[in-house]
Amino acid sequence: MQHTQPFLSHCRLRFLVMMAICLLPTCFLSCSRDADYKKVDFTQKTDNEKKDSTPVREPLRVAVAAMISPKETFIYYREIIDYIGAKLNRETLLVQRKTYGEVNGLLARNGIDLAFICSGPYVMGSDTAGFSAIATPVIHGKPMYQSYLIVHKDSPYQTIEDLKGKTFAFTDPDSNSGSLVPRYWLKQLGTRPEDFFHSITYTYSHDNAIMAVAKQLVDAAAVDGHYWEYYQQRNSYYSGKTRVIKQSEPFGSPPIVVSNALAPDLKKALASILLHMHEDPDGRRILAGLMIERFEKPRAEWYAPIRAMVSYLSQNDGTHGDVPQKPEK
Known part of the structure; x- marks a missing residue:
C-alpha cells in the first residue's frame, strides 16, 4: 500500500527506520545455529599442550x-x-x-x-x-555483480527521477552497490542525495535495506543484486514485496x-x-x-x-561532465 501520510522529519524518520529494522523478525532463514558454536579461549593450554614444546x-x-x-x-x-x-x-x-x-x-x-x-x-x-x-x-x-535500485512492489515509482523528494536507504557509506552507485546515478543527474531525497538513512546491511523497503519504512534503496536474487530464490518473504527499477552495469x-x-x-x-x-x-x-x-x-x-566511478564522484563541480563508464544496461 502506498504511503499517504506526510513525510516525517529527517531525524525522526532515521530513528524510526533503524528501530523498526532492529525489531523486525528475521524471516530470511528459519533458524539460527549460533548455539552450535562455543567460545574458546585460545590462551589456555591443555596438559598435553603444556608438555609439548611445539609452538601453538x-x-x-x-x-x-x-x-x-x-x-x-x-x-x-x-x-x-x-x-x-x-x-x-x-x-x-x-x-x-x-x-x-x-x-x-x-x-x-x-x-x-x-x-x-x-x-x-x-x-x-x-x-x-x-x-x-x-x-x-x-x-x-x-x-560480476550489479547494484539494484529497489522500491516497494505496489509503489508507483518507475525511474530514479520518480524518487525525487522521497525517502531513501543506503547500506554502508563505502558500499559500491549500496552507496557509490546511487550517488553516481544522482551526479549524472547533476544532483546529490542530500538535495534530491527528502531524507536518507543507512541500514548497514543489504538484507536490512530490502526489509526497510518491503515494510515501506523507506521508499527506495540500492542493494547488492546477488543478495536480492539469493533471497528471491531461497526465501522471498521480503524481497518479493519489492521490485527492481534500475540496474547498474556489471562490476x-x-x-x-x-x-x-x-x-x-x-x-x-x-x-x-x-x-x-x-x-x-x-x-x-x-x-x-x-x-x-x-x-x-x-x-x-x-x-x-x-575506479572510474570513484574518480568521477571525486569531482566537486556538481555538473554532469563526461562520464568515464560504459552505458547503463
Whole structure:
C-alpha cells in the first residue's frame, strides 16, 4: 500500500527506520545455529599442550563486514570459514564489524588475516590498507555483480527521477552497490542525495535495506543484486514485496582478500583452497548453498569501472561532465 501520510522529519524518520529494522523478525532463514558454536579461549593450554614444546599456532582471523545482518552473516559464512580451517588444520576465529571501513582498518593494522569485503572498499583501500585479493566468486557464470535500485512492489515509482523528494536507504557509506552507485546515478543527474531525497538513512546491511523497503519504512534503496536474487530464490518473504527499477552495469564481485603481512606460503595455501574448492564434493556443497559456482583469481579490469566511478564522484563541480563508464544496461 502506498504511503499517504506526510513525510516525517529527517531525524525522526532515521530513528524510526533503524528501530523498526532492529525489531523486525528475521524471516530470511528459519533458524539460527549460533548455539552450535562455543567460545574458546585460545590462551589456555591443555596438559598435553603444556608438555609439548611445539609452538601453538594462532587461529586464522577471518573478518566479515556486515554485508548482511549479524545472525545471517554467522550462518552464511561459518561453513566456508570452517572449511578453510579444516583444510589448513588450523583454528579459525570469526571477526565481525559493522562497517566496511572498520574491516579495512583491521587489515591495515594487521588485526586480521583474511576478509570478505565489498568491491568498493577493495578498490578504495587496496593501495593503503595493506591487503590483496586472492579470489572472486563466480555466480551465474560470471565473476560480476550489479547494484539494484529497489522500491516497494505496489509503489508507483518507475525511474530514479520518480524518487525525487522521497525517502531513501543506503547500506554502508563505502558500499559500491549500496552507496557509490546511487550517488553516481544522482551526479549524472547533476544532483546529490542530500538535495534530491527528502531524507536518507543507512541500514548497514543489504538484507536490512530490502526489509526497510518491503515494510515501506523507506521508499527506495540500492542493494547488492546477488543478495536480492539469493533471497528471491531461497526465501522471498521480503524481497518479493519489492521490485527492481534500475540496474547498474556489471562490476567485479566482492572479493576475498588477505593481509599483506601473511607469510607467502600461507597466502598461496589460502588461494589454492578457495580456487579449487569447487573440485571437492564438500566444498562444492558449501558453495552451492551460497549460490556460488566457484572462485576465480581476480582481474584488475573487473574493478576498473568502480575506479572510474570513484574518480568521477571525486569531482566537486556538481555538473554532469563526461562520464568515464560504459552505458547503463
